[in-house]
Amino acid sequence: VDLLVQGGEVKFHAFTDNFPTKEPFFVETGDAMPSRHEDKDLSDVLKMAKEVVKALGLTNGALHLEAKITADEPKLIELNARMGGDYLYDWIKTIWEVDLVEEASKIAVGIPCQPKRLRAPRCHLVGKYLIPEHSGVVTGVKLPQEEPDPLMVHDTSVQKEAGDAVLVPPEGFETMGWIVGRGDTYAEAEENLDSALRQVEVNIVRFDSTSSVGKTRRKNRFGAAQVSRRRILQSARIEKVRGFDLGKKSLHVGILCNIYDAESSEEGAVHSDLTSVGLNIQKAVEAKGHRVTFFDMNETPLPFDKIANANVDLIFNVCERINNSSLLEPHAAAILDCLGIPYTGSNPLTLALCIDKIKVKKILEQHGLPTPNFDYVFHKNEPIREDLRYPLMVKLANTDNSIGISNASVVSSLKALKEQVNHLLEKYNRPVLIEEFIEGDEVDVTIMGNESRVKVLPLSRSIFDDLPKGTWGIYPFQAKWTENSVYEQIRVERPAKYSQKLTALISEICLDAYRIFDCHDYARIEVRVDRSGNPYILEINPNPSISVGDCVPACAEMIGQNYEDFIEDIMKECILRYRAKPPYYHLQSAMVPF
Known part of the structure; x- marks a missing residue:
């Protein structure tokens, strides 16, 4: 039903019957106006429409509501804060002599909307969409050479021509257009429509990888x-x-x-x-x-x-x-x-979001997941929270591979903090993240899979107890990318020998983070565990490094996967993720708004 609402009051309504959709993709097939339903059913739909408009607080404008009439009562499908699409504007003007655009414009500028609805419809209109049986390339469209009688065929709209592609489910939801029959009764309009449809011929070549049709690259109007x-x-x-x-x-x-x-x-x-x-x-x-x-x-x-x-x-x-x-x-x-x-791997939004360590920290806090207290600066001399407890970790807010991290990154005084912040700003010209340093172990949590197949691999624990005095327990650039360094004394324990309770807690908070940030196929989450056994999430790494010998495939090896099996497992997850989902489904973020 199309509605005109002003000041919360319905000033006009017009019912349209939708024909059954084409399964399994619910493709719309056609419509008829005026409605052929019983007056009581239509009265119930209008009553429900008014209640919905009131409940949603919609007070002014042209609205389009869709409902399904059942044996018990009408059921709401959706309400759109716009007038109906395709031919409905034209149909309402033709049948009821009400111009929705003109009346909606009056509503928009505060002029009283008082459409004069006809007591009886001027005519009946029945329309059907031209829906191909399959996707392909249009090779020909034949229409009647003579203009049809407008009292029998109200509208013929063909929106494709030879050389155009047309995509129907599952590739897309396009049509070739529509034809609308007209008559003094529904039966007459339907008969005129069927006659018009028989005079329209559309030829479409099905997509075939061996065919040349549709492969020509054209730079003209086609x-x-x-x-x-x-x-x-x-x-x-x-x-x-x-x-x-x-x-x-x-x-x-x-x-x-x-x-x-x-x-x-x-x-x-x-x-x-x-x-x-x-x-x-x-x-x-x-x-x-x-x-x-x-x-x-x-x-x-x-x-x-x-x-x-x-x-x-x-x-x-x-x-x-x-x-x-x-x-x-x-x-x-x-x-x-x-x-x-x-x-x-993960989609562009997840990858971009996780590069920004500041946003990651804010989202973790929003969802109540433990992460060290923090602050950040973009320029020199910006104030930094005074309630942060030393020692503090100072690092670039949007780099990877430990770039910019050294033993000097952990500071124990305000003076050292300012010096390190200024050093990073001057050298890299990037925002700087300051967070409370968690003294203890570092844990790499590898998660693989999607949806019900998500699994946490055995935890990898880095223990820094053997580092010499004055060397902070971190992974600076030197530890990852130079040989014969003091950081070779870091002990890596796989699987981590934590209690079952702590292992479960670390796994569960990381699973929450994996899902909140909408990671796909595989990811590595960095966690610090303090001396009291409290875990804190540091970073989310979608698409982490997975070369031979890296942490992620090493954790997969703990469950019996060699490197080739591990790589193929990621490919399997990719295939399963695309299976039975609409195109680009993976771009719909699962992250809760914040």
């Missing part, structure tokens, strides 16, 4: 067909992955990563590690019998066309740099979404 064509190809990739049995067939897997030449700079070790990740994954994927194509995001120009044209089934996304910046890491996943290519 350019929209090229875009739609790409959408079909993207949907085809996702459909293939949805129905894939990894144990029986091989995949064409792309690996999106970064390749660096050998170098001796400070970041040379980091770059070497980023290079090894992709190469190790390639060996593991090929060992499982899959075909691999490598995409290096350090190339110039960036390999967008190569990725789009490679026809891979899915991409193992381990890209951590674009234009040599870790801040652009989320855009690699966004590019794959735009190309419609399924990929492993």
Whole structure:
């Protein structure tokens, strides 16, 4: 029912009958006006509509409510704060001589809305959508050569032409348009509609990977067909992955990563590690019998066309740099979404959010998950909370790989705090995070899977008791990326020898964080445990490093997975995540608003 509401009062209403939808995707098939339902049923719908409008506090405007009439009472489906779409504006004006746009404009500027509804409808209209049986490319549209009698055919709207792509479920929800029959009665309008439909012929070539139809790249007015064509190809990739049995067939897997030449700079070790990740994954994927194509995001120009044209089934996304910046890491996943290519790991929102350690801390606090007290600064001389307890940890708020972290990062006085903050601001020109340093162990919590298949792997515990006096128990840049350092005395315990109770607590708070930040397939969460056994979440690492020997595959090895099995398990989770879900479902964040 379409409504005009002013001052909370319904000034006008018009009912439309919706035909049964086409299952299983609930595709709308057509409508009729005026309604053929009993007056009592319509009266009940209008009464419910008024109650809904009042309950939602909608006082002014054109509204469109959808309901289902049942044997007991009408059931609300939805209420839209707009007038009905497609042909409903035209139908209401034709049948009831009420202009919804004109009346809604009056309401908007405060002019009294007093539409004069006809006592009886001027005519009956019955419309049906032109819905193809399958997606494809339109190769021909034939319409009657003569203009139809407007008293018999009210409207013929064909919105596609030869060369355009049309996508129906599961690829999309498009139609070719609609035809509307007119008559003095419903039966007459329906008969005129059926006659008009018989005179319309639409030819659509089904998408076929062996066909050339729709593959031509065009730069003229048919350019929209090229875009739609790409959408079909993207949907085809996702459909293939949805129905894939990894144990029986091989995949064409792309690996999106970064390749660096050998170098001796400070970041040379980091770059070497980023290079090894992709190469190790390639060996593991090929060992499982899959075909691999490598995409290096350090190339110039960036390999967008190569990725789009490679026809891979899915991409193992381990890209951590674009234009040599870790801040652009989320855009690699966004590019794959735009190309419609399924990929492993988390979505762009999660990746971007977790780079920002300040936002991560705020969200953890909002959800009541334990994290050290903190503050942050963007510029020199900004005030810092005075209630923070020393020692404090000072680090960059949006970098990875321990860049900017040294033994001097832990400070015990206001003077040292200001010096370290100013040093980081001057050298890196990035925001700085200050948090209370938790003296104790550091625990890496690896989580894998999605939905009901999420599992926490055995915990990895770093113990700093053997470090020499004056060396803080942390993982600075030196510990991760240089050899023969004092930090080789850090003892790593896998699995962590904690009590069952503490192990469960650490696992559970990390599972909450994994779900709150909407991580996919795998992640590593960093936790500190103080001397009293209290855990604190430090960081969330979606798409953590998974090269041979890294913490995450080492924890997987504790449950009997060798490296090749571990990599294939991530691919399986990717496939299961895309299976039986609408395209781009993974972009709908599960994070609770804050």
